[in-house]
Amino acid sequence: MTRFESETANARPRVLLCDNEMSPYKLPLYEELSKIWDLTVYFSRHRGAGRLWHVDPQKWTFRYHVLKRLPWIPFTINPSLPFRVLGSYDICIVAGGALQDAYGMLTAIAAAKVRRRPSIFWTDAFIPSNPVPVDFGWLHEAKRFLERQLYDKLLFRLPDYFMAQGLRPVEELRKRGVSEDRIAITIWAVPELEEDPPILPEEVRELTATKRVIMTAAYFRKSKGIDGVIRAFRRLKGEDLCLIIMGEGRDRARLESLTGNDSRIHFVGFCEGRRKWGFFFAAEIFLLFTYQDPWGLVINEAMQCGSAIVTTDGAGCVTHLVRNGENGLVIKAGDEDALYRALERLTSDWSLVRRMGDRSREAIADLGIAKVTQDFAVAVRTWTNQGSKLMTGAKEAPTSQVIHP
Structure with missing residues (x-):
């Protein structure tokens, strides 16, 4: 057993997680993960352009920081991020984002390499098989082209492991030669309803x-x-x-x-x-x-x-x-x-x-936050302690078919 494996075998994993924004649908997951990990989350911003959601910071008890960013530029650059991600942790999880978040994603993965700690790229990216109409013409197409280059050349190559949010990203990873033992599969989930049924306005x-x-x-x-x-x-x-x-x-x-x-x-x-x-x-x-x-x-x-x-x-x-x-x-x-x-x-x-x-x-009913928490917990435990074979224990997903009613 290596010194790194010995340090992490009997303690709560120290997990560093880098995300682009405080999305309400992710925060309940982070709250649950903080109960089994020593978790620190760095957000690049509160919310992206066009997002109207409201987040109550008093509701969440997990440790997080919303980093200051440079103003008036189209990309999200947090000057303090490189120094923060060079701290002590056992594994680094980087949530996938758009082209504007490239700085944060690449900085976190590079820091994990410097620290000689495993990195997980958490991705839901896949290339659609159907033509997709766009809102901004050539500018949007140029942005999507650069995003594909970012993912193909760097983000699908540099990380040690991948947490795929669904089966579609798994197909993309396989196309790029990522081996099965480096991929875990989970889903997106939402919290249980607070009122069932709710009081109707x-x-x-x-x-x-x-x-x-x-x-x-x-x-x-x-x-x-x-x-x-x-x-x-x-x-x-x-x-x-x-x-x-x-x-x-x-x-x-x-x-x-x-x-x-x-x-x-x-x-x-x-x-x-x-x-x-x-x-x-x-x-x-x-x-x-x-x-x-x-x-x-x-x-x-x-x-x-x-x-x-x-x-x-x-x-x-x-x-x-x-x-x-x-x-x-x-x-x-x-x-x-x-x-x-x-x-x-x-x-x-x-x-x-x-x-x-x-x-x-x-x-x-059985596809809620608890399942996603378990998927992440098993993957991180496996990769920090073994670094090879992945057994998530996730159920095989049902297959949908395209129908023409």
């Missing part, structure tokens, strides 16, 4: 009373396919149908113009707390008509609330969460006719929708 009751509610939730970007949702919904017949569109973004005015004054369609903006969960619980059918999404956490949330799911093969979560014909339907990304047929099928058989919703709740 008056706004939610007024919009959804006596209605059959279909809902989508996403940032208003072309890649989320909300324009296709609106067009498909408008083809449906039934005055008792109601489409709730949750989210915000610079594309809102264009999307509102597509409704054709259909009184059944309601934009409710960005939602948090009881307002958010009220709409989720009211939704019998939940849509994520995305062209490409690393995961799609809104599907986890909708399944918790008992919704039947309609989504695309562009969502990273489908191979883990959505079983065709059981708790939802999976269609080809961008196929608006298939989306319409899926909605027509479900809205003509509400007993099927209820069965799918019940199955969603059952399927998501």
